[in-house]
Amino acid sequence: xxxxxxxxxxxxxxxxxxxxxxxxxxxxxxxxxxxxxxxxxxxxxxxxxxxxxxxxxxxxxxxxxxxxxxxxxxxxxxxxxxxxxxxxxxxxxxxxxxxxxxxxxxxxxxxxxxxxxxxxxxxxxxxxxxxxxxxxxxxxxxxxxxxxxxxxxxxxxxxxxxxxxxxxxxxxxxxxxxxxxxxxxxxxxxxxxxxxxxxxxxxxxxxxxxxxxxxxxxxxxxxxxxxxxxxxxxxxxxxxxxxxxxxxxxxxxxxxxxxxxxxxxxxxxxxxxxxxxxxxxx
Numbered sequence: 001x002x003x004x005x006x007x008x009x010x011x012x013x014x015x016x017x018x019x020x021x022x023x024x025x026x027x028x029x030x031x032x033x034x035x036x037x038x039x040x041x042x043x044x045x046x047x048x049x050x051x052x053x054x055x056x057x058x059x060x061x062x063x064x065x066x067x068x069x070x071x072x073x074x075x076x077x078x079x080x081x082x083x084x085x086x087x088x089x090x091x092x093x094x095x096x097x098x099x100x101x102x103x104x105x106x107x108x109x110x111x112x113x114x115x116x117x118x119x120x121x122x123x124x125x126x127x128x129x130x131x132x133x134x135x136x137x138x139x140x141x142x143x144x145x146x147x148x149x150x151x152x153x154x155x156x157x158x159x160x161x162x163x164x165x166x167x168x169x170x171x172x173x174x175x176x177x178x179x180x181x182x183x184x185x186x187x188x189x190x191x192x193x194x195x196x197x198x199x200x201x202x203x204x205x206x207x208x209x210x211x212x213x214x215x216x217x218x219x220x221x222x223x224x225x226x227x228x229x230x231x232x233x234x235x236x237x238x239x240x241x242x243x244x245x246x247x248x249x250x251x252x253x254x255x256x257x258x259x260x261x262x263x264x265x266x267x268x269x270x271x272x273x274x275x276x277x278x279x280x281x282x
Contacts, residue, residue, distance in 0.1 A: 008149065
């Protein structure tokens with residue numbers, strides 16, 4: 001059983017942050033509780049070569065199921081994921097701006113989307129999914145994913161803009177000021193906000209909040225015994241109440257209550273948990 005992130009080939013890292021593989025097997029007569037999947041600063045392609053998941057959106061009555069290859073936009077609220085049987089997902093996590101450069105699709109158009117990937121990408125995504133089904137190892141899966149991404153890039157991409165690098169900068173420095181980011185992009189603040197939204201789906205301030213919230217979520221998973229105040233301060237919150245406001249907005253729950261629910265997520269049966277990308281990447 002595995003929940004692991006893998007680095008793409010160096011030539012692809014302008015477009016792909018990492019590949020995430022989650023591979024779990026359950027008794028079909030004893031399915032696990034659902035996983036409350038938090039909003040996080042990411043867009044991805046998700047391949048399901050075996051059993052697929054059902055996704056319920058917490059902020060609506062929408063439900064999606066049986067999608068073999070999904071394009072998942074920037075989420076702004078929790079989605080509840082239901083899995084069972086032989087479950088594997090191979091996610092291609094795009095760099096901020098990577099999906100936009102590959103498709104030319106403004107990212108805000110697919111916020112909160114969980115859609116059939118072949119509506120945007122070539123039908124070959126299903127051949128890739130079949131190749132994942134027959135792969136004999138995780139390194140082989142990474143090799144297949146690298147080949148697919150190389151093919152997409154050869155078909156043509158939008159030129160890299162300074163705003164793309166600045167978008168990626170916010171992943172590690174969410175406290176950076178909007179004026180500084182705009183100057184680094186050689187744009188006015190309004191121009192930068194527009195390009196940033198095209199590339200990430202949201203404005204810079206909201207993206208920075210998602211980065212900070214995701215950091216706090218992963219820090220608690222990595223160190224469940226840490227108190228919330230120290231986590232809040234280390235993750236650039238003013239105080240604990242500031243962190244609580246983000247948890248309520250993004251999950252609908254206070255931090256402790258949400259993590260009690262998250263502690264029953266399917267991967268927990270195998271002693272696995274979501275950590276920082278940097279601590280689980282190989």
